[in-house]
Amino acid sequence: MPTYYVVADSGARFSHPRIISQYPVSIVPSIVTINGERYREGVDIQPDELLTRMAAMEGLDVQVSPPSVTDFIEVYLQLSRVADGIISLHPSREVSKSWYDAQRAAHQANVSCPIEVIDTRTLCAGYGMLVRLAAAACHSTADFETIVTRTRDAIDRVYAMYYVDGLDYLRRNGLVSDSRAILGTMLDIKAIVNIEEGKLIVTEKARSMGEATDGLLDFIMEFDAVDDAMILQHRPHISEQTRVLQDRLTVEFPGQHFPYGVYSALMASLIGPHALGIAILEAELEPETDDDDAY
Known part of the structure; x- marks a missing residue:
């Protein structure tokens, strides 16, 4: 070998x-x-x-x-x-x-x-x-x-979404404009960030981090089957939001494990120190079979 x-x-x-x-x-x-x-x-x-x-x-x-x-x-x-x-x-x-x-x-x-x-x-x-x-x-x-x-x-087959509390690091890295960051801070708006084609894209906004568990659950529910998944948070000990998300995912995906961990230094430098996210490796699709082969 x-x-x-x-x-x-x-x-x-x-x-x-x-x-x-x-x-x-x-x-x-x-x-x-x-x-x-x-x-x-x-x-x-x-x-x-x-x-x-x-x-x-x-x-x-x-x-x-x-x-x-x-x-x-x-x-x-x-x-x-x-x-x-x-x-x-x-x-x-x-x-x-x-x-x-x-x-x-x-x-x-x-x-x-x-x-x-x-x-x-x-x-x-x-x-x-x-x-x-x-x-x-x-x-x-x-x-x-x-x-x-x-x-x-x-x-x-890899997907990721983060809810980010605070727009300062996103602004510094050119992911949101200065005016949008100022307005978002005034209105206490949280950013939703996806990784698409290798780029961080601010796709939506949320009014509170309390919406994060619902949003991340909706995100993962889009997938029929998951090979691997990980919840990303900003501290080593499990947060209440992560615990709630784990509990809800366990119901929706029986037998699937959803571990958590701290996101990387590179990710932190881009989105800042207060975020909750999830990364997913979607299961590989089974090859389609020709119906004629069944006979």
């Missing part, structure tokens, strides 16, 4: 971190810069620590940079000593340079095994779901191209 590895940056969030550690996955830390001080995500600072600081200090300047080209080269060189192939997955190139830096690193590394660099066109938990899917395929599939195809095909 060939040996394949998956590389990802720390922007990937996993519903079951211990499970992902059982797979051949190498996580390269992103750099979080807070008011000029640099930290490695997942090493020097955890996402929940960042969110706590952001919530405590209004106007905190938070920038998240991907691993450097050199960082990726070092990982590729190390893995190439034992790997027959490497799949390198990255958050959407619309909001991160991770994919671009990995492309450069793959060309400069000069390793003997193939390196496939993939833009997942999503972020955070949706990104993590694709990493986990690719890792599981590496663990069970002998053909490298089959793993790559299976991973790429799954990208179009």
